[in-house]
Amino acid sequence: MEYDRRTILKQLAGTTAVGALAGCVGVSETDSTQTPDESGESGDEGGDETTAQEQTEAAGPSGTFTLWHQRAEAEKKALESSAEAFTEQTDHTAEPAEIADLRQKTTSAIPAGQGAGMFDWAHDWTGEYYQNGFLSDQSGNLDVDLSVYTQPAQAAVQFDDATLALPYAAETVGLIYNEELVDEAPETIADMKAIMEEHHDPENGKYGLSYPLNAYFMSAWAHAFGGYYFDESNVELGLSNDATLEGFQFILDNFVPYQPKDTGYDPQAAVFLEGNAPFAINGPWFLGDVKSNGIDAGVTRLPSPEGEAEPKPYTTVKQLYFTNTLDDDEAKAAAARAFAEWYTTNTDVLSANAEDFGYIPVYEELASEGDLPPAVQGFSESVALGTPIPSHPKMGDVWGPLEDAFNSVKNGDAEIAPAFEKAEQDIRSNWE
Template identity: 85%
Template sequence: MPTNRRTILKQLAGTTAVGALAGCVGVSETDSTSTPDESGNGGGDDGEETTAQEETESAGPAGTFTLWHQRAEAEKKALEQNAEAFTSETKHTADPAEIADLRKKTTSAIPAGQGASMFDWAHDWTGEYYQNGFLSDQSESLDVDLSVYTQPAQAAVQFDGATVALPYAAETVGLIYNEDLVDEPPETIAEMVSIMEEHHDPENGKYGLSYPLNAYFMSAWAHAFGGYYFDESNVELGLSKEATLDGFRLILDNFVPYQPKDTGYDPQAAVFLEGNAPFAINGPWFLGDVKSNGIDAGIARLPSPEGDAEPKPYTTVKQLYFTTRVDEDEAKAAAAREFAEWYTTNTDVLSNNAEEFGYIPVYKELAESGDLPAAVEGFSKSVALGTPIPSHPNMGDVWGPLEDAFNSVKNGDAELQSAFEKAESDIRSNWE
């Protein structure tokens, strides 16, 4: 019943996460290459003892659900601890499973009636997945009111009036700096270039900047001068607009000269993690690796270009999606809902995520508390400047051609204007 589930949420928020995050709950082992099947009749307690906690649990049988994710190692371990904590305090079983290629797996398994009840990803898949029939509307079944989350988070988990997920964090890219190499973060691009020049020595494996040049990471500058990738209100592309091209020129002129030649994620990340670059432009998901590599890092908002321009990076809301597999039986659905409600409103879990991984809370009680870690404050400044990724299904066709166009220009194989005009033509052909 609803009242009982609210009681569970309240009790778990006060006790469960503390024990798990203190290391009192072991980390479960998950095969990253497996595709677990789910049983709607997952077991509860094998013994006959009845605890006070069990007496407050919702009516109905115990449920087992699988949660697919594609998290980095440190974040994966935290999620597994949280899942074990939830499982130990309820009759339900939460089973997180790492999937190497989450998009490929979800788009093949869910339509085939296989896969997980929930998966963990940013909000940009919402429109596409809902229209393709992959997601379940839980509007009438959730106990948590969406008003407890920030307004952008409320909007992110809904599409066409359906609530298909619950949100737990916002994220975007910011400026990460090595405090052993940089005293104060630069406020302008010009200041940043000056520092990069000082440290750039590629012949000795030293670089000025670690910066993966994919479409998401580059969005801050494409939007900085009034440009845009995609206007979902009018279903209109802006890649070849002069204001957008000005942003790409900024990257080519100010950042590319100070980076390793291979601008893919792993080579760029390695430079900063090895202590061989003063700056990284990356997101909160990177902080776990930064910390584990012993780098003392600070986080600041992205520096400003000259004039009135401001970086406006794409922002995303991280959320737990409900797939159509959750509808197979009520026990599975109840287990998945209760975990999602608990995970997204538990201040201990959310505070730990903020402290350890730089997740920006979207649960209002914590987001508006004024008591967030310095790393989160740094990223939150970039979030405040940013713009949400469109969740329109057509947005999915923008990323690939955009990156192909930019790389062709960066490699000297095409001119900027013509490359992005071709990208727009390719995208429109895909739409048709």
């Protein structure tokens, strides 16, 4: 079963106006094509001291590389402007190219020796693509130390001690609240439940919560009490562990009673977008629709259960992958590395991405300073709590059986422990 990131997150590419997202998170005074000035220096005191030209001189011979991506229109234009600025500042040439189906293109062209030097995608392909020989380990060639990125981002770009990409943003789910219905963001689940109780009136189309119950969205609570879906370091499943089951039961007890019966993405999204729920658990990709529906919304981290438990949602890290085409062309490799280092550490570029598109910074200098648009700050706090989706190839077989098991329990067709024991059996059978 093909279960890629866009299925997991239910990203509505092409239907969510990026301009609306910009309005929701706080548009900068410049437009969405904002780039660093041509000197390569930041316009504020927090900018990078190393110019792109200096990075180029340190990186080796000049070269040209292509960067495949599958971005929405405004994000595409911003990437193209950044590539133009980099090319003007250095002896290298960066050539972004939009690909309609990046998964199909990368899996067919790279094995045939026709791949781009880099491609832009989330980290969940890392393990599979590395084991298939599609990627290039640049561990010993980078001029940037991975310690400049947040810890989850450092983990995301590595597999089997190989550094296969550089990270530039993160995404995860947080708590979005309708400011007309909620005076103050709840800090605890008890506070959240009190507000949900106040607004929950299903007979009149009102609900306490909008929350798509797929495996990605539910991960925060499955991890909250010490559980896990899949331990990629030991290639072990944890769905039937007591701590994981406690997390699933927590969802059934505390959230399901306040939701519409159909827990698919679209029905759940609709009740919040129509102003019929005070809360939504969703990600930054949802904010454009929120804004376009005229809802004034705030974003905060997921509330905490009682005791020492903390929600730990799965996070995805957006990154620039190095492909195996760099291994036999040092000039191309030098150009690709220089661009990746520049793009992922340039505070002008990263700040514009946060302002205009809601990208959550993973460059530690920005991620830790707290001076982010309010919506981005809320998601950033959830990212800090979370853990990256395992990039091991076997993770792909976990999603479907997990959701089948949860739904069988939610619908009253199975008991929780046997349902998830069966899910583990089905996953292991798929592995074999």
